[in-house]
Each structure stands twice: as C-alpha cells, then as structure tokens.
Amino acid sequence: MKNYLFYVLFFIVTSICSQENDNVALKFKEYLGYVKKYHPVAKQAQLNIGIGQAKLMKARGGFDPKLEIDYDRKKFKGLEYYDLLNATFKVPTWYGIEFKGGFEQNDGDFLNPQNSVPQDGLFNAGISIPIGQGLVINDRMATLRKAKFFREQTKADRDILINTILYDASLAYFDWLKAYNEKEIYDSFLKNAKIRFEGIKKSVLLGDKAAIDTVEAKITFQNRALSLEQAKVKLTKQSLILSNFLWFENNIPVELQPNVIPDPNVETDIDVTLEIEGSPLSDFTLENHPKLKSLNYKIEGLEIDRKLKANKLLPKIDLEYNFLTETPEVSRSFTTAEYKGGVSFRFPLFLRKERGDLKLAKYKVQDAEFELETTQLQIKNKVIGIYAELESFTTQNQLIATIVTDYNTLLAAEERKFSFGESSLFLINSRERSLINAKLKSVEVQNKFFKAKAKLFNSLAVNPQSL
Template sequence: MQKKQTSKLSLQQKLRKYIIGCGLLWLMCFTGIAQAQNANQEFTYDEFLGIVKKYHPLVKQANLIVSASQAKLLKARGYFDPKISADFYKKRFDDKEYYNLFNGNLKVPTWYGVEFKAAFDRNQGEYLNPENYVPEDGLASIGVSVPIGQGLWINERMAEVKKGKLYRQLGDYERTLAVMDALFEASEAYLDWKQQYEKVMLYERFYHNALERQQWIKKAIELGELSPIDSVESGIILKTRKLERDQAELKLTKSRLHLSNYLWAADDIPLELSEKMVPEENLKDNMLDVLGINPMATEMNLENHPKLNALSTKIDMKEVDRKLKANKLLPKLRLNYNYIAAPNYFNNYNWDDYKIGASLSFPILLRKERAEVKIAEAELNNAQYGLQFQRQTLQNKVRSKYAELESYQSQMGMNMDLIADYKQMLDAEVRLFELGESSIFYINTRENKLVKAKVTQIELENTYFLIVADLYRALAKI
C-alpha cells in the first residue's frame, strides 16, 4: 500500500513538472513574440489617415470637383464677354466690281440684358443695293438694345452666372463628402488589417501552447503515465490551431495588400505596407480623439453640414431655373436704338441720324411655358422634401451611431468578463488534470471556449471601430 501511494505521488510530481515546464516554455514563447512585436514598427491610425489625406488619388480626385466647379463659373461669366465680329463680301464679274461690303461690330452684354453695340460699315460697288449706301469714308454707329419684359430681370446669361456661383459652393461641399467617403474606405482597410493581425497573434500563441502540450503528453505516454489516446486528442487540437493560424495569416496577407491600395507617396508613387509594420495597439483609447469625436454627444449641429448644404445649394439652383422659366411667361419685346454718322462727323451729334427698331413675340396660349414652370416648381418642391428627409435621416443616423457605440462598449466589457471566467475555468481544469481528476479532452474544451471568446472580443472591437469611422463620415468634419 505504501509503495502504491509512493508510485501515485511520483506520477503526480512528474506530471506537475511537465505542466510547469510547458508553462515555462509557453512563457518563453510569449516573451519571444513580445520581443518580435517590439522589433516591429507601429503604424498608427493617425499617421495612416495623414498619408491618405495628403497623397491618395481619391482625395486628389475630390479636389478636381472644386476645379471643375470653378471652371463652370468661368464658363458662365464668359457669356458676358465682349464680342467682336466682322463680315466681308465682294463680287467681281466681267471686269466689273458689283459690290464690296464690309461690316465690323462690337457687342458688350451687361447684367440686366441690356446690350451696347458699336459698328462700322464701308460699302462700294457699281451695283450696290441702295440699302447699303454709306458715305465714302464709311458709316459708324453706336447703340443700345434693351429687353422689355422677358429677359430684363433674368435671362439665360444671368441664370448661368448665378448657377455658376452656386456650382462653386456645391463643389466645396461635394469635395468634402468625397474625401469623407475615401477616408471611410481607407479606415475600413486599416481596421480589417488590425483585426486580422490580432487574430494571427492570438492563434499563434495558442498554437505554441498546443505544440508544447503535445510534446509533454508524448513524454508522459512514453513513461506510461498517460494513455496513447491522449496524444490523439492533443494532436487534433494542435492541427486545429495550426489550421486556424494558417487561415488567419492568409487573411492578414490579403488585408495588408488591400491596405497598400491606400498608401501613396509624393508624385503619385504607390507604396506597399511592410510586414514589419504593425497596427496601433491602443487604438481603442485613441480613435475618438484622432477623429475629433465627442463620445458624450448624442446630437449634431446640422447648420454647416456639407451634405445638407449641398442639397440646399441644389435647391437654390432649381429656384434660379424656376425664375427663368416663369420669366418666359412675359412677352419678348426688345427695343434697339443706334446713332449713325460718318466717322468725320461723329463728334457733332445729330438727332436726325439714327436707326431704331423693335421686335415682339408672344405665344398666345403659353402652354409650353406654363408646363415648364410647373415642372420647375415640382422639381423644386421635390428637392425641398428631399432636404427635409435627409436632415431627419442624418440626425437619426448620428443618434443611432452613438447608441451603437455605447452598446458595443458594454458588450466588450461583458465579453472581457467572459474571457476572465473562461480563463479561470481553464486554469481550474488544468489543476484537476494535475490531480488526475480530468483529461486532455476537458482541457481542450475549456481552451476552445477561451479562444472563441478572445476572437469574439477582436471582432467586437473591430465592429466598434467601424461604427466610430462611420460616425466620423456622418459628421463630415475633416
């Protein structure tokens, strides 16, 4: 009896030595991993966003929106550019000069549809039309053309300039929104890289743990202290851990390459993320500060939000179109007056030398014009309703994102408690195994639940980060 107890005690001592040895090796493995991480260079989220904002082509494309809107304004102002033109016609047949006609003119449009004109005519020939007779030195004229009714208070040129100015404002708002979308896409890539990296580190640690456990179990079997089936059980979990690690490493490689799509240097040179770079470890503590988000706020100030400002600007543009269409309900009447005189006598004004004219047109039923006004009013009302809907939608989205942040913070806290509980259960199972009251199967079962809880924690944190990034995009404050 004494000998049997001594043998059982010896078995427990040996198992304890194996387990302690495994723990020491696992600790050395952790130390090696930590040292390897310290040898790597941390690539913070703030640094990453700085690179994207400065060099990424999507951000540069967003800047082109402003350039295009400025070009539209320049084009609209071009409708008010002075215009010079000249016409020359000559006919000669059978040694006779039938006519020699020259006309040059300068037109200067102004804001309210008034147009100033200056012209010079010089015509010669044996068969000149009497209408084209002018003094030998030519005939000069200056005059003005004034719209009465349609085109006086607003016309196509005025409308284009007003819309051009609005296009410039719209370009600034759309640029901001485009940059926010680019930063959100880049943030998704960074956060996925961080998630896959942490999963690789997790599976790597537990793989080494399973490897060391397999080694001391084999030694225990050789000593006759464990049955061969325990080696099969521990081998299954070792292969599982290796498979999980290899799959995670593949996803990490893909996420690293995807993240490289957002890394550019000056002169549009693409970069590739080095394997020595590691994501920011304390991102959960720093992300809100990096993005300038107040976690205590639940509402947002919509006064200067670029999306709503863009919609308001589009409404203003539709209002310009509506006024232009409404102006076409008026009769089109234009009066012209030109003072004419020979160049030598131009300084002596003579009221009797002039050329006047008037043109009038007016559709009787105005069906086309009235229909265009109704269409413009319907589009304007539709845009106003859309603005109201977007304002409420945006406010509710921000509220929901803040609620999600609070919920996921609570979920992460609860899951950390689960991790601590699973760790405690695993430690207890190991102690029972040391006393010969448990098995490798139960240890693996406890460990699987711990690994699953840790993976869940990584995924919860990733979802939390994505919510923060989406909230940043919704707030649209670069």
Template sequence: MKKLYIIFLFLSFASFSQNELATQLSLEEYLGYVKKYHPIIKQAELITSTNEAKLLKARGAFDPKIEVDYSRKEFKDTEYYKKLNSTFKIPTWYGVELKGSYENNSGQYLNPEFKTPEDGLYSVGVTVSLAQNLFINKRMATLKQAKLYAKQGKLEQQLLVNDILFEAISAYLNWLQYYQSYDIYKDYYTNANTRLQNVIKSFKAGDKPAIDTLEANINFKNRQLDLEKSKIKYIKSKFELANFLWIGNNIPMELKENMIPDTNTISNIDTILNTSVSVLFSDNFDNHPKLKLLELKKKNLNINKQLMINNLLPKVNFQYNFLSSKVSNLDAFDVANYKNSLQVSIPLFLRKSRGDLKLAKVKLQNINFEIASTKVSLQNKVTATEQEIESYQKQNDILKKLVNDYTTLVKSEERKFSLGESSIFLVNYREVKLIESKLKEIKNQYEYAKTKSKLIKLLGNLNSL
C-alpha cells in the same frame, strides 16, 4: 519596380528603426498617405476644377465682342459693291447691350439702304429687352448656376473624400482585427504544442494514459488549422489595406512583410479621429455637407424656375442708335440722326413655356421632399449609431470580465490537470471558451472603432482629420 516600392517604404519608416515600433504603421501615418496620394482623392479634386472651368465659361457670355463683316464683288472691271461693317458689343448683367459700330459701303450696284458717306458711318446705341430677358435671361441664369456648381463641387468633393477615408479606416481596423486574432492563435498554437510534448513525456513516464496523447494531438492539429485560417485572413486584410496606399505619380505602395498595425489604436481611437461623441453632437446638424448640397441644388432649380417664368413674357426688343459721319467728339452724334427698331413676338397659347414652368415646379417639390427625407434619415442614422457605440462599450466591459474569468478557469484547470485531478479534455474545453471570448472581444473592439468612424462619416467630418 517592385524593389523600388519596398525601398521607399523602408525609407519612409526609417525614423522608427531605432526603437521597438520599427515595424508599426499607425492609423495617423496611414491616413496621411491616403489623403495625400490616393488616386480617387486626387480625382475628387477634379470635381472642383471642372466646376471652376464651367464658371469661367459662363462668365464668357459677358465678354465684350468685336465683329467684322467685309464683303466685296468685282466683275468685268466693275465694282458691284464693297461692304465693311465692324461692331463692338458690351453685354451687361440685365437685358441691355451697348453697341458701337462703323460702316463703310460703296459700289455701283449697292442697295441704297446700305449707302454711307464717303468717310463711312458711325453709330453708338443700345439694345434693350423690355419684357422677356430683362431681369433674367439664359446667360444670367447660366452664370448664377455656375457659381452654385462651384460650391456644389466642393461639397461633392468633401463627401467623396469622406467615403474614401471611411473605407480606408475600415480596412486598417480590419487589418488590426485579423492581426490580433492571428496573434492569439499563434500563442495558443504554441501552448498546444507545449502541452502535447508534456503529455507525451508524462505518458512515457507512466503518469498519463495513451488516450491523453491522442486528445492533446487532436487539439494541437485543431490549433494548427485555426492558425492557418487566421493567417490567410490576416494576409488578405493586409492586401486590402495596401489598396489604399500610394505614392507620387500614381505608384502603388507595398507593405513590408514585418509591417504590423498599432495595437493601441482602439484605446486611442477618439484622439486619432480627433473627436468624441459629445463634441460631434454639439455641431449644427444643418451644416451637414449632404444637406448643404441639396440646398444648393434647390437654389439651382429656383433659378431655372425664374427663367421659365421669364419665358411666359412676350419678346419686346428695342434698339436705338445715334448716327454720325465723324467721331471727333460726342457732339458729332446728333439726336436728329438715328436708327431704331422694335421687334415684338407673343406666342398665342404659351403651351411650351407653361409646360416648362410646370416641370420646374415639380422638380422643386421633389427636391423639397428629398431634403426633408434626407434630414430625417441622417438624424435617425446618427441616433442609431450613437446607441450602437454605447452598446459596444457595454459589451466590451462584459467581454473583458469574461476573458478574465475564462483565463482564471483555464489556469485552474491546468493546475488540476498537472496534479492529476482533471483531464486533458476539460483543459482543452476551457481553453476553447477562452479563445472564443478573446476573439469576441477583438471583434467587438473592431465594431466599436468602426462605428465611431461611421458616426463621423455620417456627420460629414472625416475629411477634417
């Protein structure tokens, strides 16, 4: 199976096999794999599917219903009773239910109340809630909430994908950072080895003292140690990156050993992320998915509050049915033949309903506080992140100048050393400072790019890449 993964990767990047980028994995390609195959992103799609199923279930409360109730009793050749009651009900949006039924009952010991004509008895009628449950009831509230849940599911999916893409981008940038650091240590390891060999030759020729060979050898071993440390960091970052790479059927992907990141990623970060700071801030902040999600939750709680207010009303249910022994036409139902009923129920203290309403109001107050707090928090985080980006840009300019200056110093010191006017100690010291400044530059570029992606994440736009 492991060989299969490697073969797949080889085929995936075969299109680049004819040029110098044959072993490069760009951020765009990498994000393409993440968005298409990552299991958690696929799992995020289930949020929408789950809420759509809940919506379908809520709509089921308004499905027409057929009910048949048949019972019969015979004992010692005597038919005690035979009862058939079939009903067709149509629930409507408000507290009204349409109903048609057919009854056919007979038997020696049948309750006279249930007696029907020989051909049965037909009825057409309506059941109406005159107070509680007229304008809102449990099934209406459930359906409204289910529609909101469907919208909430899409926003929750968007936020989850946002988080995964941010983590994936961070892993790629981390891989790039340690690759560049490892590359620097490789170069200076080679330099240290070359310098050591030159010093040994100069010592043998009598031009340099023995102590210089020891100094050069110590420097070489330090470079060797630094190289090994940077190598393990690079390897670990590569495995962390591989956590986000998958192919179909939930199969993890392995990177080829010679696969490297695109070193032009930082300079092209705005193009890759498909945005810039000025474009980001032209967007309406109220459209942030997190705030929209909270607004939908608020609407959901408002529906619940309306339902609690409804429960304060008395239960007054009225039912009226026209009766007929035949259904040849509508005229068969005479207003003189009918059956009706009225049920009234009023709790004396309404303590349960009042308590539920109070809780609903508290939840609404809580969500209002959360919306206000979240909005201010997001605005402050976005402002702080924007300032971070500006700071990293300034730091990058300073670090570039430092690298150039230290490079000049190292070259000058090496020239003086070759002329016998400097020492190996000063050359090594200058080189250490140059390496430090280059590593700081790489670290700063990593933080700059990561902060850019963090800004897009804060604004909820990463999944639009």
C-alpha cells in the same frame, strides 16, 4: 520628389526590418493621411473643384465684350456690285442691357439705298434694352448664377467623396486589425498547446500519464495549428485589401510588407483622427452637412432655372437706339437728331412650350426639395442610431472583457488542478476553447465598435483637416 524618396526609403527600411523579424506598426492616422493625399479617388474628388471653376469661367464668358466684323463684296464683269464693311464692338451687362459701338462703310454700283453711308464711313454708338423678357433674368445671368452654385456644390461633393474613401479605408484597416488580432490569439494558444504536448509526452515516458493523453494533446496542437494557418490566410487577404488604399505620388500602388502590422493601441487615436471626439448627440446639427449643402445648392440652381422659365412667359420686347456720326469724336459729333433705332416684339400666342418648360422646372425643384427632406430625416435617424449603437458597444466591450478575465481565471485554476493530478486534459482543453472563443468574441465586438465610429464619421460626412 522628396516625399516620394522618403516613402521609398521608408518601405526599404521596413523590408530590411522584416528580415530582422522586427515589426513596424502602421499608425491609423498615418495610414489615412496617405489615403487622403495619394489615393486616386481622393485626387479625383479634387478634380471636381476644377470642373466647377471651369464652368464658372465659361459662364462669365457670356459677359465678355465682343468684336464682330462683317465684310461682304461682289464683283462681276468689271462691275463692283457692292463692297460692305460693318464692324461692331458690344459690351453685354448684367441686366440684359447691351452697349454697342460700330463703324459702317459701304460702296458699290448696285448698293441698296438703305446701306448708303458717307464716303468715309459712318460711326455709331448706342444701347439695346430688353424691356420684357430678359430684363430681370436672362440666359447669361441664369448660367452664371447656376455656375456659382455648381462651384459651391462641387466643394460639398468633394468633401463627400473624400469622406467616403476615408470611411472605406477605415473599414479595411479595422478588418486588417481584426485579422491580425485573431492570428495573434491562435499563435499564442498554439504555443501553449505545443508546450503542453511536449510536457505530456515526457510525462508518458516517465509513466506519470496515460499514452492516450498524448493523442489528445496532439489533436489539440494540430487543431491550433490549423486555426493559425486559416487566420494567416485571412490576414494576408485583409492586408491585400488594405493595400488597395495605399498609393504614392505618380499613382504608384503600394503593397504592405509582411512585417507591417496594425497599431494595437488604435482605439486611443480613432476619435481624434476621424475628428469625432467630443461630439455628443446633443451637439449634433445638420446645418453644415456636406450632403445637405450639396442638395441646397442643387435646389438654388434649379430655382434659378425655374425663374428663367417663368420669365420666358413674358413677351420679348427689345428697344435699340444708336447715335450716328461721320467722325468718332463722341463728345462733339453725336446728336439726337441723327440716329438709327427700332423696336422688336415677339410673343407666341399659346405659350405651350414655355408653360411646359415652367411646369417641368417646378417639378424638378419639388423633386429636389423632397429629396432634401428625405435625406435630412435619413441622416438624423442614422446618426441617432449610431450613437445608440456606440453606447451599446461600450457596454458590450466591458462585459466581454470581464468574461475573458473570468475564463482566464478558470483556465489557470484548471491547469493548477491538472498539475496536482486532480483534473484532466479534456477539461483543460474545454476551458481553453472557451477562453479562445471569448477572446475572438472580444476582437469581433471591438471591430464592430470601431466600425460604428467609422459609420458615425461617414454619417456626419467629416473631412478631417489634420490628415
């Protein structure tokens, strides 16, 4: 609740500042912190952990002790045909062995002789052991093992989901920054065009300039105004796209106020925020990549299923032995001479279903292994390509910065010549258009550079812990 009030207060203050024409920079790290903590998809990713824990709890339930009570009675025309009571307590264990204890009390005029027990009932305690199918691995063991792998897989999948939403949010922020910088460029050159237009009008009135220069200056001014309006519309659209990633507690969406602007010095924070700082290609490894960890856990689960299917090829042989006594005092009353035991044997002759299930299980494992190998290669090549891209963009940024500086020099020289009457408004406008295009190109290259960093963050599947 305190956090919620703080954020509400923050945006109220932001709104007030807007009225006073004071801009507030939304820091990149602060923005991603909001996304990671409050975005519904980020919360949805956390739900997967709960799902994994719930499945693990469900699988462990297969080893819970069980109490079973069967009571059956038949009475007709004054005769009690039978009155049967059978209570059993079972404790399953890991290797398919099951310990049992029970009580049986039966009575009736037409009681089946095999159900005859002493008047006060009969106690039993024993064990059931599978010596073929189900001893090394069984359904309960397989379900629990797969649930453990699934729990770890959900953690890796959670990291992937969070990384993806942070990646998409980063792209939205960089596009917002690009639109803002373009708007600022057009805004500054509109001011220059207006000043030049006003100056030429005065010069025309004084007779220093031809009247046609006023028309050309006006056209330039109007073109700059048109470009600025288009840039403002683009900035508004990008602000709304960015707002899709901003939420508060209780799933309350947030809309950016007009005075909220991107951080102009974001370049210094990107690597630290995305935790890709100091990650040279030579240090790149695939061992801890969440996507590969998820696939490995998937393969482990499928391998457990394959082993279970292979175990189904064995005959099902169950041995059961129960000591019998009329009193529940185990240490004194149980003897090997009084018991109930048996053996059961089941084995399908052709094993077509079992062999078919085993083949399908093997194919699933092979399919997952192929997917793992393909994904490893794709990630490796993608990361190598991004490092090369980043290196190229570093060079491109240096080149475009030099180009912008040179165009600035040319424009300043042309304006100086114009003030001496040695140049024309046409040449100044031409130099200025070249400078505008160079600055826009610089903004575009910078945007691609930032997006390449975000792609590296996404390819490495980093889950920033500092946010």
